[in-house]
Structure formats: C-alpha cells, structure tokens
Amino acid sequence: MRKNFFFLTLFLLFAGFLHSQENQVIQVKIKGAEKLKSSFVNKILTTKKHQKLDSIKLENDLIFLKRLPAISNAFYEVHFVEKNNYEVLFFLEENFTIIPEVNFWTTTNKQFAFKIGLYDYNLFGRNITFGGFYQNNGFNSYGVNFRAPNLFAKKWGLAVNHQNWKSEEPLFFNNTSANYLYNNISFEVLALHQFNLKNSIDFGVNIFSEDYTYLSGATDSSVPQKLNLNKALFKLVYTYDTLNYFYQYVNGFKSILYAQYVLTENDFQNEFLIAWNDFLYFKRVGNKGNWANRLRFGLSTNENSPFAPFALDNNVNIRGVGFLVDRGTGVATLNSEFRYTIYDKNWLAIQTNIFTDIGSWRDPGGELNDFLKNEKLRIYSGFGLRFISKKVYNATFRIDYGFKVYDGKSNSKGGLVFGIGQYF
Template structure:
C-alpha cells in the first residue's frame, strides 16, 4: 500500500517537473527593443502583443514585426529569437527608424491655367509616439490652409483620436449640358473630430463628425436661369471608415491586400446642396514579381445619392485617379476607377532607390442627372496608359518623389505630367 502511494507521488512529481520545465521553455523571459532614437520604448512596449512572462507564440511575434513596420516612425523591423532551456525565450526586436519630419510640395496647373502649389510640413512621430501633427498652405487660384493632429494609440494600444481643421478655397468648374462649363468660387471651413479603434492586427475603424460651412459664389460662364449665383449651407456630416489591412511592407516593396471603406451622411443642406449619402471603397492588391518587381492595383468604387445636382462630388483629376487627364476636367455622382501599375527597381544602393513605373489608369463616371448604366455602357470611359519614375529614400517616411506621364486614348483625350510625393496609391 505504502509502496503504491510512494510510486504515485513520484509519478506526480515527475509530471509536474516536466510540465514546469515545458512551460518554462515556452515562456518569453525577456523582450529587448533596440535601435530606438526618437521613438519611446514605452510606446513600443505598449503597442506590441508579446510581453515578458507570456507564452511564446511565433505567430504573435511575426504579427508584432508587421505591426511595427506599418508605423510611420519605423523604416524596418526584424526579430532575433534565442531559446534558453533554463530561462525560456529571449526576444529582441531590432528597429530601424524613419526620419519623420517631412516637408511636402505639390505643383499643378490650376483651373485658370495658371501655377498652383501646395506646401506642407508634418511630423509623423510626435513625442516619439507615432502621432501625426502638421499643416499645409495651398494656392489654387485662392488661398487655403489646414491643420491635423492624429494620435491612433493615445488612450490604449487600440484606441485613439484625430482632429483636423481645413479652410479650403478654390475655383471649381461645374459641368452642365451641351458642354457648358461655369466656374464658382468654392469656400468651405470644416472642423472634424474622429475616434479611432483597432479591433485586431487586420481590422480597424473610425467614427466621427464633420461640421462645415460651404459657400459657392458664381465667377464666370453662361449661367442658366435655374442655377443660382450663390449657394451656402451649414452642414454636419457623420462619417465612418473601416479598414481591412493584410499588407506586408519591405521598404519600397509591398505585398498583400487592403480594403478601405469610407462613408458619410451629410445633413443641413437644401436645394442643389441637399442632404445626401456618399460612400467610397478602395480595394488594393499588391504582389512581388521576382526580386525587383512589384505589381500594384487599386479598384475604387464610389457612389453619391445626390445624383441630380451639377455640384457632383467625384472629380476626374490628375492627382486623384487618372494621370494625364488634367486638373478637374469632369465630375460625376458615381464612379468605377481602376489603376494598375508595374513598379521595377532599376537601382538600389544603401538608402537610395530608383524605381521605374508603367501604368494604366481607366475609369467610368455617372454624369450629374445621369443613370447608373453609364458606368458600364462605355459612354464615359477614360483610358490613360503611361510611364513614370520614382526616386525613393528608404529611411525617410513616405519619401517617394514621383513623376508620371499619362497619354489618353479616345475622343477628346488629353495627355500630361503628374508630379507628387508618395506613391500614387
């Protein structure tokens, strides 16, 4: 009897010793973070999911690395894992930081055919916590300015806030029947507050409110009797955004899939500026091609319920969707736009990359007062192939200087150069 009891106790001790050694081997005993200069280590430790004392999970480690590489302040991140049978896993996240105080400049032709530009200055790693803060000044016939602050992880590692104010003034062409184009001065002053929440590594959402005052003042053109010379509205827009992100970033190379849905319910208008719903979804797909190639695609679906107003929300524009088309050459109340391009690294040494680009931008629009069938019947189709060049600094956030030339095919097609900072999409 005593012998059996002793035997059972010995077996139990061996079992618990085995379990203890097994759990010790699978525990993260130490997490080191190296390479930080401006980013706060406390911020990184708050953000990552691997914690000292937690069970080792290789998938969680890989997710942390991808999460870090998405931060504006991080150029690249790698992991070193050492297993010690006595103390568990020692993990080191080696981070290479971006330079994040970024000036911006875009140059275009305004709707008077004159010189237009936009200058900006943004800090993408404010306080070392990857908060975004900055503003812009724009000259596009008239003067505009705006300021932004976004702190995605202000409250927790999932919950943050964003605030922006914009005073945008521009000359806007309004396209009527029989090729009649009239010009308005468009002035909008808007304050926006958003709350940001990250459900998990792949899914995040924003909800917010935008309070604005819009004014349209007639400038020139053959104004029909039913179109007023001045319109104004005090509007409140309730907005939401949902993003699914399964993107892998390796410096200038991108692979994976991303979907971004943005929608607004706009209230407070009347007449030609009546209340409406507006929604847009961008589907993006990226694939590595060999060692130096990258295939990039964006499908944009857009719809607005105010289908009978000439003040349509979606524009055909160089900087937005169709390279080479020109500056705000048409408007629509629904759109299907496909941008596809092949990027190829021609030269890479250290921090500097030269990348070539060949692309096709194509899209269809529903004209104001038109039918949805216009999106598929070919009557509004625009087709613009082209080529371009990219100069990239690998250790400065979003430092991609691009120059594209698009050539339109079809009746009344145009061609032209588009310059900007950052990849087109």
C-alpha cells in the same frame, strides 16, 4: 471519492508539468529606437514579458511595426537564456519623420500655385502625426491635422482636423460648365479603433460650411451664382489590411470602405449618403518587381445637381486626363501598374513604372448603366519614375506621363502628373 481526488490531483500535477515545459519570454528588448520611445514600442507589442513565446505573435508584431511611419524596416531575434526561458530582441530601422511638403503647379487658368507644409509623423516618439499646410492657388488655404492612433491605449486613438480650403473649380450642367470659387471650412473629430492587426475603424463627425461663388463661364437660372451651405457629416472608415512592407516593396491585400452621411437643408442639395470602397492588391514579382492595383467603386445619392461629389481628376484617379474635367454621382476606376527597381542603395531607390488607368462615371441623375456607355469610358496608359528615400517616411517623388488610349468625352491627349508618395 478518494479515487476522484487522486485523479484530479494527478491531472493538476500533469498540467503544471506541461506549463513548466512551455517556452517563456523573460525579457523583451528594443534595439535601434532613437526618436521612437522604447516604452511606447513595448506598450503596443503583443509579445510581452512573462508570457508564452508565440511565433505567430512575433510575426504579427513585426508586420505591425513595419506599418508605423517611424519604421522603415524591422526584424527580431530569439535568444535562449536557460531552461525554457528566452529573450526576444526587436531591431528597428527608423525613418526620419519630420517632413516638409512643397508642391508647385499651374491651375486651369494658368495661375501659378504652391503648397507648403510641415508634418511630424512621430511626435514625442509615440506614433502621433501633427502638422499643417498653407496653399496659395490665387486664393489662400490652410489646414491643421492631428492623428494619434494609440493615444488612449494600443487599440484606441483620436484624430482632430481643421481646414479652410479655397479653390477654383468647374461645375458641369446642361452640357456646359462654369467656374466657381469653392470655399470649405471644416472641423472634424474622429475616434480611432483597431480591433486587431487586420481590422480597424475610424468614426466621428465633421461640421463644415461650403461657399460657392460664380467666377466665369456659362450661367443658368436654375444654378445659383452664390450659394452658402452649412452641413454636418457623419463618417465611418473601415479598413481590412493584410499588407506586408519591405522598404519600397509591398505585398498583400487591403480594403478601405468610406461611408459618409451628410445632413444639410437648402433648395439645391438634400441630405445624402456617399460611400466608396478601395480594393488594393500588391504582389512582389521577383527581387525587383512589384505589381500594384487599385479598384475603386463608389455611389452617392443620385441627385441631378452640378454639385456632384465624385470628380474626374489627374491627381485622384486617371493620370493624363486633366484637372477636374468631370463630376458624377457614381465612380468605377481601376489603376494598375508594374513598378521595377532600377537602382537600390542604402538610402535611395529608383523605380520605373508602366501603368493603365481605366474609369467610368454615372451622370448626376443618371442610371447605373451609365458605367457601361462608351462616352463615359476613359482609358489612359503611360510610364513614370519614382525617386524613393528609404530613410525618410513617405519621401517618394513621382512623375508620370499618361496618354489617351480611349476617351469618349474629353479632348485631352494626355499630360504629366507630379506628386509626393506613390499614386496609390
């Protein structure tokens, strides 16, 4: 018994000696935080005071910080203090995060349209996004958005959104089409949870109504000219993210799964499921190049209805194809582009890019082999410019020109596409 006690005591003394030899963090300091609250940064870091100095935690904290809208770049230093005690300093370069949104364009019927808005992506210095927009495209629309990923704790947050959206949209049926006024009024509440640096989910409910009102074009006795639908939508978004950012450059892989189950009761739509996944891959090429790719595949309940959920559109998937030129119950698209920085100074970077967008759709009520049919295939290529502010979050003005390589259905020869932010 005494022998066992002796060895236990020896073991505890040895373990205590090893623990005393561990490098300890005695201080974590945040440098460069102006609007962003240092107390908030310390809250979301995994590197903590009075814990073991861990190089893996430091690197993960750095990646996490650079993903925040409020931070354009970050780095850290570790300073020896005494014995096994160290001080960790995180140096932040902040973005300007109060961003106006201004867009002008013409609709399919040559109507002048504009959208204006204002968003703060770092409200109260706590990584909260809040703002809204007003749009006029011949009809009045507005939206208000709130998103706080760390509202309750580092890993739990909340998003609340309201939107009243109106637009003139084409519906396709019997090899013809008609233009309808589409009005969507929605209220959405989502819980946000981050499991770890790579994995997170958003889940919640969206209560909305949809109104379709006939404006012009073909008519059919089976397609109503006035339709009002009340719906509830259950949403899940799962994100796997390994992306690492350095100003305008991105490296790594990201997967985003969107799944929605929609409840409705009417003669023209039943309850349906819709899901799609975006696979994104980015690779740095040399000092100035960036290869960017997005593969999207999605399916929905396959009803033979003109109200199919997946749209073919300039601003969403195929640059140069036109505005809302087709719809389907399945989508498969690949966007690939090479970005090259031709100018890079303290606050401004300019990139050129060449791209190819490829896509195919499944017709409403069609088969999976629709994706392989020549008349469904669309290939557009082109080139563009990016003007990037390195000090303002998401302040990238892009302009692309896409021209037709192959299009089995549309007569479009290509065209210009403008936008804010990278295409993907």
